[in-house]
Amino acid sequence: MAAVAVGGARVPFGRRTLLADRKRSALSAAGVGLALMLVLLLYGIWNGIDDRLVAFEDHAGAALYVAQPGTTSMLSEVSVLPRSTVATVTADPGVRWAVPVRGFFSVTHVGDTRVPTYVVGTEPGRPGGPWELAAGRAPAADDEVTVGQLFARRAGVAPGSRLSILGAEFTVVGIARDADMFMASFAFMTHAATDRLVHSDATTSFVLVGTDEPAAVQARLAAAGLNVLTRDQIAANDQALKSQAYTAGMKAMLVVAFGIGALVVALTTYTGVVERRREYGIVKALGATKPRLLGIVVGQSVVLAGLGLIVGVVLYGAGRRALEAVRPEYAVSLSPGALLRTAVAAILMGLVASAVPAHRLAAIEPAVAFGGG
Amino acid sequence: MIPGAARLPGPRPAPTDGPVIDLRDTAVARGGARLFAPVVLSVEGLGKTFGEGHTAVHPVRHVSFDVQEGEIVLIMGPSGSGKTTLLLMLGAMLRPTAGAVHVGGVDLATAPGRVLPRLRSRHLGFIFQDFNLLASLSALENVEYALNLAGVRGRPARARAEDLLGRVGLGHRLGARPSTLSGGEQQRVAIARALANDPPLLLADEPTANLDAANGRSIGALLRDLATDEGRSCVIVTHDERLRGIADRVLWLDDGILKPTPDGGLHADHAPRRRGVRD
Numbered sequence: 329m330a331a332v333a334v335g336g337a338r339v340p341f342g343r344r345t346l347l348a349d350r351k352r353s354a355l356s357a358a359g360v361g362l363a364l365m366l367v368l369l370l371y372g373i374w375n376g377i378d379d380r381l382v383a384f385e386d387h388a389g390a391a392l393y394v395a396q397p398g399t400t401s402m403l404s405e406v407s408v409l410p411r412s413t414v415a416t417v418t419a420d421p422g423v424r425w426a427v428p429v430r431g432f433f434s435v436t437h438v439g440d441t442r443v444p445t446y447v448v449g450t451e452p453g454r455p456g457g458p459w460e461l462a463a464g465r466a467p468a469a470d471d472e473v474t475v476g477q478l479f480a481r482r483a484g485v486a487p488g489s490r491l492s493i494l495g496a497e498f499t500v501v502g503i504a505r506d507a508d509m510f511m512a513s514f515a516f517m518t519h520a521a522t523d524r525l526v527h528s529d530a531t532t533s534f535v536l537v538g539t540d541e542p543a544a545v546q547a548r549l550a551a552a553g554l555n556v557l558t559r560d561q562i563a564a565n566d567q568a569l570k571s572q573a574y575t576a577g578m579k580a581m582l583v584v585a586f587g588i589g590a591l592v593v594a595l596t597t598y599t600g601v602v603e604r605r606r607e608y609g610i611v612k613a614l615g616a617t618k619p620r621l622l623g624i625v626v627g628q629s630v631v632l633a634g635l636g637l638i639v640g641v642v643l644y645g646a647g648r649r650a651l652e653a654v655r656p657e658y659a660v661s662l663s664p665g666a667l668l669r670t671a672v673a674a675i676l677m678g679l680v681a682s683a684v685p686a687h688r689l690a691a692i693e694p695a696v697a698f699g700g701g
Numbered sequence: 702m703i704p705g706a707a708r709l710p711g712p713r714p715a716p717t718d719g720p721v722i723d724l725r726d727t728a729v730a731r732g733g734a735r736l737f738a739p740v741v742l743s744v745e746g747l748g749k750t751f752g753e754g755h756t757a758v759h760p761v762r763h764v765s766f767d768v769q770e771g772e773i774v775l776i777m778g779p780s781g782s783g784k785t786t787l788l789l790m791l792g793a794m795l796r797p798t799a800g801a802v803h804v805g806g807v808d809l810a811t812a813p814g815r816v817l818p819r820l821r822s823r824h825l826g827f828i829f830q831d832f833n834l835l836a837s838l839s840a841l842e843n844v845e846y847a848l849n850l851a852g853v854r855g856r857p858a859r860a861r862a863e864d865l866l867g868r869v870g871l872g873h874r875l876g877a878r879p880s881t882l883s884g885g886e887q888q889r890v891a892i893a894r895a896l897a898n899d900p901p902l903l904l905a906d907e908p909t910a911n912l913d914a915a916n917g918r919s920i921g922a923l924l925r926d927l928a929t930d931e932g933r934s935c936v937i938v939t940h941d942e943r944l945r946g947i948a949d950r951v952l953w954l955d956d957g958i959l960k961p962t963p964d965g966g967l968h969a970d971h972a973p974r975r976r977g978v979r980d
């Protein structure tokens with residue numbers, strides 16, 4: 329027989345042998361699937377939190393944010409600027425528009441219900457207001473407020489409802505979509521209304537800047553002594569808010585979930601190798617090389633990880649709906665990139681897991697094939 | 702091979718007695734008289750020791766013999782006499798502790814471990830007592846897989862596997878799982894698998910022990926045909942007296958040492974007339 333390697337299909341011994349143990353393979357795929365579901369959900373929650381933390385920046389349309397010196401984010405720091413900053417900024421020839429936006433955390437009272445709120449005050453009709461409405465309209469008068477959907481559901485408010493922020497009474501005139509973060513909901517009102525709430529009509533928090541030449545404008549405004557951040561800088565710093573609360577725990581859970589998945593794969597393939605020790609001995613007696621043997625267990629592990637991934641995606645779909653029903657503040661969203669990363673991680677998990685059976689397989693003597701002789 | 706023409710000396714005397722006839726340099730004789738048929742397997746002073754000190758066991762001691770092309774050599778002996786240990790060493794699955802085994806141009810005692818898989822897949826064909834088919838593969842795939850392991854893939858592998866199964870009379874059971882085949886059929890698949898990569902030497906450990914008389918007989922006849930028609934050599938470890946009928950030579954292993962056979966001679970008196978008479 330020709331000894332040269334030629335192309336063409338090979339008998340899938342490893343996969344067949346693995347899948348011959350149907351029950352074990354199914355249980356294993358389910359176990360890996362659960363672990364990957366957890367990974368996907370954590371990823372999804374993470375993504376959802378991130379998305380919502382920067383929803384304002386995503387929709388306000390500003391390229392630059394002027395803030396109080398030393399302040400680098402909207403959500404985790406206080407910013408107070410003289411209102412005159414708006415005029416200073418507008419005077420720059422590269423600036424198309426500049427608007428004041430006031431933002432601060434507060435607690436809204438609706439009857440006995442308290443809702444953590446991030447108050448946003450803007451000039452009616454200018455950038456910074458609610459970006460998408462589920463009902464009603466944006467606030468126009470100084471006693472009107474538009475709140476996030478989740479806020480509305482939690483507090484049971486609708487257009488026409490009354491609520492109280494910092495002791496002032498407001499009428500709900502609109503419900504905004506995509507305006508709830510994991511820790512607070514947006515409440516939009518006029519800038520003038522916020523002036524009353526904080527008893528200061530000569531200040532604002534940020535000046536949002538629309539420009540086609542952000543780098544040049546940023547440089548000029550900075551030279552004039554202003555603290556100017558790009559949209560991306562502000563967004564990144566706002567996303568960092570969650571890391572204080574979530575990053576460590578999330579990372580630990582991700583590691584644990586991957587560890588569990590890898591362990592399930594490793595145990596399954598390892599058990600298969602031990603139970604079918606004789607078959608692997610025969611394969612060795614027939615002349616399987618070390619790379620080929622490694623290929624068998626790597627293939628098995630990757631097949632299990634792949635099956636687990638399919639199960640995991642299906643379970644994720646169900647888990648996501650369940651979670652959003654129970655905890656709507658967690659908008660679970662998964663980008664294709666995150667899915668791809670999880671798939672790659674699952675394959676890597678399989679590769680790591682195959683080290684265990686590979687080690688065991690290497691120790692099998694081909695002589696076991698002669699056990700009955 | 703021509704029945705009765707090949708007659709080798711039996712086990713050679715211990716190495717200290719010096720070489721008797723060097724039958725290995727027989728290239729000139731290729732195609733000529735079978736007396737000088739090429740040597741496919743050469744065993745010299747082969748020994749195996751397990752353990753050390755006074756707990757050491759020596760299942761194989763000073764075993765020497767050659768196997769020629771087309772020759773069937775039976776290794777018989779009582780249980781525990783070292784037959785399987787010897788066969789494992791011939792099959793590159795157990796390292797000898799003394800002596801040499803020359804097969805496929807290498808000495809199995811000293812060859813580096815990385816060359817052994819290739820040797821097993823291309824120069825040796827194994828036939829086991831328990832057939833040892835891979836349960837999750839069909840008959841066809843069992844044979845095809847052996848080809849894959851030697852680097853032959855795809856259509857050529859499939860075609861050859863089909864051809865081989867046809868030759869052992871199983872052309873109609875290609876897709877059958879081993880568990881649905883009778884013992885005799887399984888052993889035929891195993892023989893087709895052993896032949897997959899056209900090895901010059903077949904090694905069989907009790908190939909008929911798990912078969913009834915009729916199946917044992919036909920497996921024996923199949924091996925004889927492979928030796929006679931294709932010049933394949935075969936070393937068979939067995940208790941099965943019926944297999945004497947197909948052997949060119951019988952070696953008797955007792956306590957790890959080759960001895961004259963209990964019936965008085967070193968050689969099997971293989972001749973066509975003896976076949977059938979015994980069966």
Ligand SMILES: Nc1ncnc2c1ncn2[C@@H]1O[C@H](COP(=O)(O)OP(=O)(O)O)[C@@H](O)[C@H]1O
Nearest residue numbers: 701751758760779780781782783784785786787
């Ligand atoms: N791996 C081993 N370690 C120790 N002793 C062994 C080992 N393999 C075989 N033996 C011993 O070698 C002797 C011959 O065994 P074996 O070759 O299986 O004989 P047979 O096949 O003729 O029955 C037995 O006494 C057996 O216990």
Ligand SMILES: [Mg+2]
Nearest residue numbers: 701784785786
């Ligand atoms: Mg034995």
